[in-house]
Amino acid sequence: IAAVKKLDLVDIMTGLAAAGKNAKDMGAYKFWGTQPVKKFGDTTTIEEGPFKMIDLEQVSKEPGPMVEGFEWVTMDLTNSAEIKEVYELLNGHYVEDSEAMFRFDYSEPFLKWALQSPGWMKDWHVGVRATTSRKLVAFISAVPMKLRVRKKILHASEVNFLCIHKKLRSKRLAPVLIKEITRRCYLKGTWQALYTAGVVLPTPVSTCRYYHRSLDWAKLHDIGFSPLPYGSKPQYQVAKYKLPDRTTTEGLRPMETRDLDAVTDLLKRYLDRFDMAPQYDKDEISHLMLHKGDGEQVTWTYVVENPNTNKITDFFSYYLIESTVVNPIQHTKIRAAYLFYYATEAAFNPQFPLSSTSVKKPEELRKRLNLLMNDALILAKKAKFDVLNALTLYDNNLFLEEQKFGGGDGQLHFYLYNYNANPIAGGVDKNNHI
Numbered sequence: 001i002a003a004v005k006k007l008d009l010v011d012i013m014t015g016l017a018a019a020g021k022n023a024k025d026m027g028a029y030k031f032w033g034t035q036p037v038k039k040f041g042d043t044t045t046i047e048e049g050p051f052k053m054i055d056l057e058q059v060s061k062e063p064g065p066m067v068e069g070f071e072w073v074t075m076d077l078t079n080s081a082e083i084k085e086v087y088e089l090l091n092g093h094y095v096e097d098s099e100a101m102f103r104f105d106y107s108e109p110f111l112k113w114a115l116q117s118p119g120w121m122k123d124w125h126v127g128v129r130a131t132t133s134r135k136l137v138a139f140i141s142a143v144p145m146k147l148r149v150r151k152k153i154l155h156a157s158e159v160n161f162l163c164i165h166k167k168l169r170s171k172r173l174a175p176v177l178i179k180e181i182t183r184r185c186y187l188k189g190t191w192q193a194l195y196t197a198g199v200v201l202p203t204p205v206s207t208c209r210y211y212h213r214s215l216d217w218a219k220l221h222d223i224g225f226s227p228l229p230y231g232s233k234p235q236y237q238v239a240k241y242k243l244p245d246r247t248t249t250e251g252l253r254p255m256e257t258r259d260l261d262a263v264t265d266l267l268k269r270y271l272d273r274f275d276m277a278p279q280y281d282k283d284e285i286s287h288l289m290l291h292k293g294d295g296e297q298v299t300w301t302y303v304v305e306n307p308n309t310n311k312i313t314d315f316f317s318y319y320l321i322e323s324t325v326v327n328p329i330q331h332t333k334i335r336a337a338y339l340f341y342y343a344t345e346a347a348f349n350p351q352f353p354l355s356s357t358s359v360k361k362p363e364e365l366r367k368r369l370n371l372l373m374n375d376a377l378i379l380a381k382k383a384k385f386d387v388l389n390a391l392t393l394y395d396n397n398l399f400l401e402e403q404k405f406g407g408g409d410g411q412l413h414f415y416l417y418n419y420n421a422n423p424i425a426g427g428v429d430k431n432n433h434i
């Protein structure tokens with residue numbers, strides 16, 4: 001019984017249970033069944049590593065055939081006209097919720113930021129244009145990343161923004177785009193990729209649930225995002241989510257360039273506690289965390305500087321993605337903050353050694369994170385966000401409930417391409433705390 005229970009738990013944490021319910025049989029994944037990814041139901045613990053070794057000589061130097069009337073292009077995202085084309089494609093056709101009420105509206109500055117991270121390659125910004133009209137009808141992208149899976153460091157790519165115009169859906173174009181980005185990654189000697197999706201594919205390495213913390217409940221209710229709970233009244237909901245005007249953490253201030261070494265070091269040590277995490281150097285942290293003041297702000301980062309020692313003891317960050325309200329009555333956009341990276345010295349508090357094997361609740365860490373996240377909410381509210389979204393990863397389970405986040409319908413599945421890994425539970429660290 002214990003063995004069955006354990007398996008169930010692993011299934012739930014990794015999306016295999018969701019796969020069982022929502023996904024097609026493996027045989028029905030006509031494309032994914034041919035790819036170097038884990039098959040559903042493959043639950044034996046394996047030695048982790050690539051599914052196959054790639055021989056660069058065998059990798060085609062030319063793109064695969066494109067559907068007649070369309071052609072491959074490499075987008076130049078340093079050109080504002082081309083960024084705008086990608087923006088417009090995504091704005092009209094990118095990810096919607098299951099009821100098609102909201103659609104992501106990634107801004108042009110966001111796309112520049114996400115797609116031109118350190119080491120980015122123009123070749124990995126792939127478009128499809130209609131040959132005659134030159135209209136951009138599909139897109140897929142990758143950026144390089146160093147990903148640690150347990151003890152191994154993968155020089156991988158992160159694939160994102162796969163999008164096909166609504167009129168060209170269900171024509172098997174997605175596999176063609178995925179094969180093309182794979183070819184272009186292989187040509188640069190990149191043999192693995194990380195990608196996330198709301199849909200179930202073979203097979204998530206980890207699965208997280210989305211949580212939402214209302215900052216403007218009345219607006220979220222008006223647009224149909226937040227229902228009125230049974231027995232409640234709008235004014236109770238507004239009161240429930242009210243926040244103080246001032247932050248409380250002593251030494252909290254916006255991050256500056258002079259904090260880069262400290263933040264890079266703190267985040268590295270913090271992420272080392274988890275089985276899967278990116279590895280960022282100082283340049284990457286600078287890009288990800290600091291708003292450079294050229295155009296609309298997409299990323300917000302705050303540090304805590306101990307007033308006595310001047311040491312940076314904590315930081316947190318979030319970024320902005322708006323969503324379009326598909327059938328607007330009053331409001332046309334949701335302004336959502338997404339909790340990004342954070343770290344705190346409280347994770348290393350010697351009183352609660354995380355290296356210990358006992359399943360003891362790290363109270364100091366819980367307290368510290370709640371203090372920080374309450375301040376994050378206050379600052380996000382001041383910056384006119386409507387909601388703060390977070391996933392059940394890292395230490396988030398230590399504060400989601402206390403900070404009045406509510407569980408959403410959405411899940412985010414994490415996938416690895418050409419890397420066979422054992423499941424990684426979302427929301428716990430490798431010592432199984434929480």
Ligand code: MYA
Binds near residue numbers: 196201
């Ligand atoms: S996730 C965001 C994806 N984008 C959207 O959801 C935007 C709105 N939707 C669309 O634009 C289309 O519906 C898309 C599918 C493009 C999603 N990831 O052409 P089709 C499989 C992977 O007839 P369409 C993100 O950006 C599906 O199971 N595969 O379908 C990360 C079926 O295969 P199979 C997906 O609806 C992307 C096949 O496609 C996804 O017209 C990571 C059907 O093709 C999905 N989200 O187009 C990509 N959705 O028969 C993988 C459906 O097997 C990267 N499918 O069931 C892999 C790493 C590559 C680099 C490797 C380097 C080493």
